[in-house]
Amino acid sequence: KMPTQQGLSHKHVIDACDNALRRLHLDYLDLYFCHRPDPDTPIEETVRAMHTLVMQGKICYWGTSEWSASELEEAYKIAGELNLTPPSMEQPEYNMFARHKMENEFLPLFEKEGLGTTIWSPLSSGLLTGKYMDGMPDNTRTSLDNYQFIKDNFESEEYKEKHDKVRELHALSEEVGIPLVNMALCWCLKNQNVSTVILGASKEDQLTQNLESLKYSDQFDSTLMEKIETILKK
Template identity: 60%
Template sequence: MEYRRLGNSGLKLSALSLGSWVTFGKQLGLRDAATLLQSAYDAGINFFDNAEGYEAGESEKIMGEAIGSLGLARDTFAISSKVFFGGRRPTQMGLSAKHIRDACDAALMRLKVDYLDLFFCHRPDIDTPIVETVRAMHNLIQQGKILYWGTSEWSAQQITEAHAAALAHNLTPPTMEQPQYNMFHRDRVEAEYRTLYENYGMGTTIWSPLASGILTGKYNDGIPKDSRFALPGYEWLKDRWDTEEGREKLEKVRALTSLANNNGMSITHLALGWCLKNQNVSTVILGASCLSQLQDNLKAMGMVGKVTPDLLADIEAILVNQPPAPERFGQ
């Protein structure tokens, strides 16, 4: 396993990490979740990702119970939660100071830990002043309840405003962002955030590296009954790909599958290796519904060396979606 600094912080996270979205509490119960966590931990994974909104908190309960049953030493792993989607009542949603504090306390109880290593603002909240959100996160750090705070799916402008608010009021700025990033979703990580890496040393904990399973090739010939697209409540994932654009991407997946096989690897390993080659990616969050899937994904670490500049060029020739370099003033 390789370990990377979380942006400019001193925290080193495993290049591959394990998340619980869709799986813990949806597809996996306590025993299977514990099996996955132990296997990930034994392979060197030291970061486990979660959120209050995952299965209405049930995902965090299962993760907390599983980690407790395994007896993992608290100083050997990092764990996260996210705040925004806490419930339907006004005080259970968003990024107000109240909800941030309540959500943190609830996550600590569900995960059965004394502090969170990473705490993310799961989405931007246009109804709450950014300075209020920044101050609430700063206060949690001062109280020892969290160590680092960050954002998820915020625009570069919103993240810049958070840094400005922190600077103006002597508060702790965000350390990391959790964006979607994969071969079909590139613009934000590769282009929009470029100045954030340069100006703030922002780290990224990317999600959906396999584009919800599309980049495993499992949908090349239809939708398997046990796939994520077939899960109740996730029809929106299926609908997103059942379009002309989606079908065009599936054709590209078939071409990428052939390219990967010709280079001695699976498309899954190619897609994960491609994400890992990005120096601005601190960790790639894996989602697995069974042990064999996790174990196969972990093999991607041994394939990164095969993702050569020539192979990257072949990938670009298939994707044809590389974001243009942002214009700079004076050029």
């Protein structure tokens, strides 16, 4: 590909949006993401491109995915100085085993800029569903060739420690009467800086179960959160 056919250059950001609108048969996008930072393109160029799309009415808001706090701070600084449209959302990984960005790095941005979040992998690639506690079933992603990296991760020492915690979390979920998958999703939603959770369901019954998490939200009191935290800190 040519340099202007990839990454977050002004031309590619504009062209990709136009192509998406054409494929989706839409007049505008509600939210348009910069999927991963682009070290080869100045952030100012990307911010200008997104502002152009907002002014053209092709997008309502724009966001980022897996940007660092410093990259986001630069984007906000540029937007403020040049009177451009700043990002509204960041899409970080967040779950019981991936917490640093949401609970530490991004805190100043939540407070100062009102940054929203659309978190991904709330179930840690399925680990927090409990379905891998007794091995890797044949009907899961780990059995597919293009998901070998997940299988490799699950066999690492780090993941073995996580599996031990999942077993304890599963026992706690049975104790309180909340399925583990719903407990993991509710835990994410309890963070006031989580705007929405992206569900990675591959089957209808998985989606149905995930959505049932909302009915357990009232059971998530400080006592339950403390019990979960005790397990996670081991």
